[in-house]
Amino acid sequence: MxxxxxxxxxxxxxxxxxxxxxxxxxxxxxxxxxxxxxxADGGDGSIDALTQLRWQRKTMTVSGPLNNEHKADYAVSPEGNRVAVEVAEICGIKYLQGNLRPYLASSRGLGEALSQILPSNFQETLICVGGSASIDGGMGILQGMGISVLDRNGKSVQPGLAGLEKAFEIDFKTLVSKREELFGDSSLKVLSDTSFPLLGIHGAARSFGRQKGLTRFGQIRAELALRRWFRISKEFNPQIEKKKTGTGSAGGIGFAMNTFFGANIESGSDFFVAESxxxxxxxxxxxxxxxxxxxxxxxxxxxxxxxxxxxxxxxxxxxxxxxxxxxxxxxxxxxxxxxxxxxxxxxxxxxxxxxxxxxxxxxxxxxxxxxxxxxxxx
Missing domain, CATH: 3.40.50.10350 (Glycerate kinase; domain 1)
Incomplete structure (x- = not known):
């Protein structure tokens, strides 16, 4: 046996x-x-699983979900041509230690991480998106890259869902420049631990809002903010879909990476089963x-x-x-x-x-x- x-x-x-x-x-x-x-499935433990597959663990300094700096691990493939980051490791819910802050938690650290790593010209970048603390539609990624998100008065909004509710305009010129600078011809994949879309009854707010600390009323607020964010984002990428599979992952991080940077969203579990x-x-x-x-x-x-x-x-x-x-x-x-x-x-x-x-x-x-x-x- x-x-x-x-x-x-x-x-x-x-x-x-x-x-x-x-x-x-x-x-x-x-x-x-x-x-x-x-x-792994693209959530917590993805970097650990990759290191067991002989990927090399490396460390960087980034902002956590509430903007506190800390050390976070990422991994580079044995061939040196692929790199993987883990949202749970960068700005995950584990750092809140039960003190959930859904209106303040941000994905900013992921934008900072990608800005540090990607000038190294990897052929493929993997973003493992489970275990997040935020529900900001991935807005924090742009902020972490130095891309302004503005309110109706032309002022930068604060990070997190509280800022997303006031978002009115994105600095598309800087976004295009950063996209070319950081990603170029590199292949970009989001490894998701869920197939849920950004919006709707199975979307990010209603499916994951409670675990991130939102009340029922808070989930409605988040859904409305994400719908507004979708409309703003559609000005940059008219091809985006409300119910695209996996865009609801990590509070909308999957949506932002797909919409603004052209990342393909794939099943994290399928990737790890194939890779192992x-x-x-x-x-x-x-x-x-x-x-x-x-x-x-x-x-x-x-x-x-x-x-x-x-x-x-x-x-x-x-x-x-x-x-x-x-x-x-x-x-x-x-x-x-x-x-x-x-x-x-x-x-x-x-x-x-x-x-x-x-x-x-x-x-x-x-x-x-x-x-x-x-x-x-x-």
Missing amino acids: SVLIAVDKFKGSLSQSEIIEVVSNFLSHHQIEHSSVHI RVRKLLTEKMTLITGEGRIDSTTLSGKTLLPLLKLARERNSRVLLLCGSADATTLRYLRKEFPIVGVVKLSDSGEGIEVLMNRAREILAEQLDSSYQKRWFA
Whole structure:
């Protein structure tokens, strides 16, 4: 018997490396042969996953979501011709430590990061956009590059959603100049962890506003601000679409990179599955151990789990699913569609959310031991 571990992080509690270590110890205890790969979806942990694929980790200084300077990692490919940045690492929600500030949080740091990196003339730039703190339509990217966004009185607006609500005009002349200066002929890709568009009932404000700290009324305000931002942006790029897939990622960062800089928006999970050795390592009759922190409806719209489950079905492999918790409806669907032989949930321990987050490593080990069945690997 042979097992492949291919997991993304459990957001806020366990990294890919920590999960792999716990599962590897469990399998070694039962004398089960196994190998592992790091996977990501374009969100938190993307740079970590790339470094496991022999990309070189580098560091820069940028503004966080509330304009505080800090060190952030990025990665350069082994060949030196590709570079990757991670929004969660630059201006992610993790830096707010629970003190959500949706009207002030900005994507400015990403604009600063690209301005520092891209004069190096990489052939391809990858922007991993999950885990953001802001819902500013990507306006902060322009501000971080020195491109003015003005109100009706011709004054620069402040960063964040509060500034987006007052945005009236973009300095298109400087935008065109910066676009040529920074990107030139370089290929630009947004690796998204969601397929949701910028606007509408499945758009950035309504789908992700709550997790960024917006009330229901705040989500309506954000939707109106993003609609105005769309109209302003359409003056620069008349071809943009309201419901283009992935433009709602990271509070509209996907929209800004596509609209202003011509970036292609792609599935982050598909990229990492292709870039890693999963397709080579997972063979027929093996067991794939995979999962994510929370299995729910968003699992079906850009997360890493779905392409891995499809690959397991294609290879006639078994799947052991790990998660922190799971929505019953989504889990029933996955069990029906894919060859899942077992599910290990941290929430089955009966502990409260705070304990689960703080003791996730120990609880995962305990749940694996208590749930173990030979048929997982037979």
